[in-house]
Amino acid sequence: MGRFDEKVAIVTGAGRGIGRAEALLLAAEGAAVVVNDLGGETTGEGADQRPAQQVVDEIIAAGGRAAANYDDIAQWVGGQALVAQAVDTFGGLDVLINNAGILRDKMSFNMDEAEWDAVINVHLKGHFTTSRFAAAYWRQCSKEHGAPVDAAIVNTASESGLYGNGGQVNYAAAKAGIAAMTIVMARELERIGVRVNAIAPVARTRLTEAVAGGFMDPSDGDFDRFAPENAAAMAVWLATEDSAGISGQVFAVGGGKAQLLQGWHPATQVEATDVWSLDSLTAARDDLTSGRATGVPPFMPPFEG
Numbered sequence: 156m157g158r159f160d161e162k163v164a165i166v167t168g169a170g171r172g173i174g175r176a177e178a179l180l181l182a183a184e185g186a187a188v189v190v191n192d193l194g195g196e197t198t199g200e201g202a203d204q205r206p207a208q209q210v211v212d213e214i215i216a217a218g219g220r221a222a223a224n225y226d227d228i229a230q231w232v233g234g235q236a237l238v239a240q241a242v243d244t245f246g247g248l249d250v251l252i253n254n255a256g257i258l259r260d261k262m263s264f265n266m267d268e269a270e271w272d273a274v275i276n277v278h279l280k281g282h283f284t285t286s287r288f289a290a291a292y293w294r295q296c297s298k299e300h301g302a303p304v305d306a307a308i309v310n311t312a313s314e315s316g317l318y319g320n321g322g323q324v325n326y327a328a329a330k331a332g333i334a335a336m337t338i339v340m341a342r343e344l345e346r347i348g349v350r351v352n353a354i355a356p357v358a359r360t361r362l363t364e365a366v367a368g369g370f371m372d373p374s375d376g377d378f379d380r381f382a383p384e385n386a387a388a389m390a391v392w393l394a395t396e397d398s399a400g401i402s403g404q405v406f407a408v409g410g411g412k413a414q415l416l417q418g419w420h421p422a423t424q425v426e427a428t429d430v431w432s433l434d435s436l437t438a439a440r441d442d443l444t445s446g447r448a449t450g451v452p453p454f455m456p457p458f459e460g
């Protein structure tokens with residue numbers, strides 16, 4: 156008995172790295188998996204069907220069910236076709252793991268338009284194209300059955316976006332946007348039975364091999380803390396019944412550690428007695444920027460679904 160018997164899953168960017176490990180784990184737990192991968196370079200250029208096909212072959216050789224998909228999830232029609240393929244091939248969709256990614260690192264003052272657009276498109280738009288069509292599919296299922304579905308989206312953010320890594324303004328902005336999208340879609344989809352969470356992984360893959368030096372090497376005689384499988388397990392767990400009730404959350408996972416991350420919240424509050432002016436803001440500056448926690452709620456009212 157697998158945790159995902161009779162379930163259908165999509166993993167984007169599943170030809171390599173963390174996505175590959177996610178697809179293999181889902182399949183080992185009984186899911187039919189649509190293995191999406193364009194097969195591009197780390198910068199997003201080029202295309203190669205072999206990485207996705209190899210993962211499909213591996214799953215089938217182990218007795219599992221899988222189909223390859225080579226669509227570009229940065230395209231609206233790519234996300235749509237991917238969701239449609241899962242439903243047409245395996246009869247439904249239960250789990251969507253958004254993972255595909257590229258890097259085009261530059262300091263902000265040296266970045267060109269193509270570097271900005273490519274990274275925002277693959278990560279931020281590429282998370283939304285699939286999520287949008289999966290959400291529409293689940294909403295339709297929920298309407299037809301008059302009951303919530305039981306489905307999960309797991310996104311892939313990054314500490315780079317949440318803590319603001321220099322040299323990655325395009326990537327960090329996209330990843331912070333993905334964390335925000337996770338919270339928004341968790342609120343929007345709660346009523347139809349879809350949970351939405353994100354991981355912020357650290358793992359040894361081709362994306363990090365070039366920049367991480369030796370610190371991710373599995374050489375200390377311990378278990379392989381930076382194996383992609385470590386990060387993949389958290390993403391897949393967030394789609395199991397064992398994580399029921401968890402939604403709108405971001406978990407860091409890497410190096411054998413896991414953390415619940417929490418983001419923006421009001422840390423201070425000052426109040427005006429008249430329209431804010433430059434002078435009254437200067438007078439309030441110390442109280443406003445002191446960073447003392449006050450427990451005050453945000454201005455935004457709660458979402459009523």
Ligand SMILES: NC(=O)c1ccc[n+]([C@@H]2O[C@H](COP(=O)([O-])OP(=O)(O)OC[C@H]3O[C@@H](n4cnc5c(N)ncnc54)[C@H](O)[C@@H]3O)[C@@H](O)[C@H]2O)c1
Nearest residue numbers: 168171172173193194195228254255256313357358360362
């Ligand atoms: N490895 C880390 O330590 C780390 C840290 C933080 C975040 N992440 C995130 O984890 C995810 C996976 O990264 P990885 O390290 O496994 O990298 P990877 O390069 O090994 O795998 C990413 C895969 O995505 C595919 N892909 C890229 N653009 C695509 C597109 N438009 N359509 C379909 N497939 C596409 C690539 O072909 C590649 O196989 C990324 O979102 C990355 O930003 C990784």
